[in-house]
Amino acid sequence: MKVEIMIFILILFLFFMWLGLGKSKPPGTYSKGSDEENIGDILTSMSLEEKAGQMTLVAEYAIKDKNDIGKKGIGGILSGGGGYPVPNTPESWRLMINSFQKEALASRTGIPLFYGVDAVHGHNNVEGAVIFPHNIGLGASRSSELVRETAFITAQEMLGTGANWNFAPVLSLPRDMRWGRVYESFGNDQALVSELGRHYILGLNEAGVLATPKHYLGEGFEEWGSSKDYLLDQGAITLSEEELLGDSLEPFEKAVNSGAMSIMVSRSSWQGVKISANKRLLTNILKEHLNFKGFLVSDWGAIDQISDNDYRNTVEAINAGIDMVMVPENYGEFIDNVVRAVNSGDIPESRINDAVERILRAKKSIGLFNVSITKHPDPDVLGNPEHRNVARRAVRESLVLLKNEGVLPITKGKSVILAGRGGDDVGLQSGGWTIEWQGREGKIPGGTSILEGLRRELPDCDITFEAEGDFIIPEKADIGIAVISEKPYAEGAGDTENLGLSESDRKVIESVKKHSKKTVLLVLAGRPLIISDVINQADAVVMAWLPGSEGDGIAEVLSGKYDFKGKLPLAWPKSMEAVKEKGEDPLFEFGYGLNYGLLVENEFYGT
Numbered sequence: 001m002k003v004e005i006m007i008f009i010l011i012l013f014l015f016f017m018w019l020g021l022g023k024s025k026p027p028g029t030y031s032k033g034s035d036e037e038n039i040g041d042i043l044t045s046m047s048l049e050e051k052a053g054q055m056t057l058v059a060e061y062a063i064k065d066k067n068d069i070g071k072k073g074i075g076g077i078l079s080g081g082g083g084y085p086v087p088n089t090p091e092s093w094r095l096m097i098n099s100f101q102k103e104a105l106a107s108r109t110g111i112p113l114f115y116g117v118d119a120v121h122g123h124n125n126v127e128g129a130v131i132f133p134h135n136i137g138l139g140a141s142r143s144s145e146l147v148r149e150t151a152f153i154t155a156q157e158m159l160g161t162g163a164n165w166n167f168a169p170v171l172s173l174p175r176d177m178r179w180g181r182v183y184e185s186f187g188n189d190q191a192l193v194s195e196l197g198r199h200y201i202l203g204l205n206e207a208g209v210l211a212t213p214k215h216y217l218g219e220g221f222e223e224w225g226s227s228k229d230y231l232l233d234q235g236a237i238t239l240s241e242e243e244l245l246g247d248s249l250e251p252f253e254k255a256v257n258s259g260a261m262s263i264m265v266s267r268s269s270w271q272g273v274k275i276s277a278n279k280r281l282l283t284n285i286l287k288e289h290l291n292f293k294g295f296l297v298s299d300w301g302a303i304d305q306i307s308d309n310d311y312r313n314t315v316e317a318i319n320a321g322i323d324m325v326m327v328p329e330n331y332g333e334f335i336d337n338v339v340r341a342v343n344s345g346d347i348p349e350s351r352i353n354d355a356v357e358r359i360l361r362a363k364k365s366i367g368l369f370n371v372s373i374t375k376h377p378d379p380d381v382l383g384n385p386e387h388r389n390v391a392r393r394a395v396r397e398s399l400v401l402l403k404n405e406g407v408l409p410i411t412k413g414k415s416v417i418l419a420g421r422g423g424d425d426v427g428l429q430s431g432g433w434t435i436e437w438q439g440r441e442g443k444i445p446g447g448t449s450i451l452e453g454l455r456r457e458l459p460d461c462d463i464t465f466e467a468e469g470d471f472i473i474p475e476k477a478d479i480g481i482a483v484i485s486e487k488p489y490a491e492g493a494g495d496t497e498n499l500g501l502s503e504s505d506r507k508v509i510e511s512v513k514k515h516s517k518k519t520v521l522l523v524l525a526g527r528p529l530i531i532s533d534v535i536n537q538a539d540a541v542v543m544a545w546l547p548g549s550e551g552d553g554i555a556e557v558l559s560g561k562y563d564f565k566g567k568l569p570l571a572w573p574k575s576m577e578a579v580k581e582k583g584e585d586p587l588f589e590f591g592y593g594l595n596y597g598l599l600v601e602n603e604f605y606g607t
């Protein structure tokens, strides 16, 4: 009898042991331990190849065979700038991402996928999404609560299509206004960038989307002319370690403390070495000193820039502390290199385990293991009226009034002329990273242009628009608005030697001045332009940055329905010489911005 009981207990024991073995679990089922225990379980059940796959981030267009996602255990897929399904509708995004997610869930490990996008001002690759002002405008608003709300809405629109990972916010600190990424930053004051960045991360976290502050570290401090492919972007930083940490670490420190679980590493170099290969910055400072528990993702093709040897690049980047590599194309080769490096002892297996553990921890942090495709994303949330209301508010609060000599607000019954292509072009007012990587001129579905906004807000004003300023009008209008705009650009393609106005901008200003009693200069640009030579021709100057899809927000302030709130998030240089010499004597100081003084009589809306 006793022996039988003992055998029975032994069998029971063996049965439970068998149940508990990671490798024998059906795909996608994990024990109900704590998150960290769970991660440990998953990790021990994974092969080296599967771990290497988990460390791989692939561009959507580069997936040649969907079966590879499950077979190779790919960790993440992204749509880069200008990446979208055809037709570019929220519903086809949802179908596309779900079809990838299904492959991952059906794989042996059943680990869900990260789907990453650069939703840097709204879910901006998708036609029909709300497009917020670029960060520089949010920086001018100085409203952390607004930033948090824009991030939350962006995340909801992302989740509406199944995307769960946002390569945002940018925490760079631009010093040189010639750089093509100035507008992606919140400004160049560490405290401001830290605070707004922190709230952006909180907004994404609240919605359950993974935030990725970028690009670590020192971005904005590169020397002009030091870049291999561009003029400044991805160039060289020469600061000492003390200066580098003192001048640019704070926003990342705050980001880590706010729960950021992934950080993207810069493609620039510091003291002659690409940051993607710098163990001191990635491992010692970020992971050890700041106690960052999430994972580091390299930027697009970044590790290819370390040297001309692919195998060596993989070894150096991963040993330095990169956990997931945005390959973005030759994923098979990358996975093979990781496996080879571990087998030959060039990368310690403990480093791979650490990387995968960090990635899985981040996947857990947004609840990926619980939701995935069963959550049924709702593409109808994209661009809904509540979201557009918040974007319109963001536009209003981002505008900076630089000069106003008795012209604004535009009061009832005035005749108004509007000139400049940006006056009626949502693409121009949205800038880069809008549908296309480099942005595009022309209509953006669902958007409202400045002209449309003015007509709506000032129904009894007579408004005439001429893109090139060729007015044929019998007498001078009461008010003329000259819109000058930068052509859309993104990243290094926007690095430019010259921030002066173009010939066509000058023509627009001249003709507006000729045909109106008072001239308002409205600037649509990602950075301060050199306006010293035209500012005296204008009675008022408004910096509108790159406001995005809700152009009526501009009209709501020009009409006096709302007051100006924006303050410059960086100083406005006087001349190109001052830009080049990093001159100290700006045309407008950091923090400058006028308003109507609140007691403005409001003819349309009462007080």
Ligand code: BGC
Pocket (backbone or CB within 6 Å): 079, 080, 081, 118, 167, 214, 299, 300, 491
């Ligand atoms: C940019 C990143 C972006 C990535 C993916 C890179 O070129 O530097 O900011 O997240 O592409 O689109």
Ligand code: BGC
Pocket (backbone or CB within 6 Å): 079, 080, 081, 082, 083, 300, 437
């Ligand atoms: C992608 C961008 C990426 C860039 C990097 C483009 O083709 O669409 O997302 O940032 O390449 O060079």
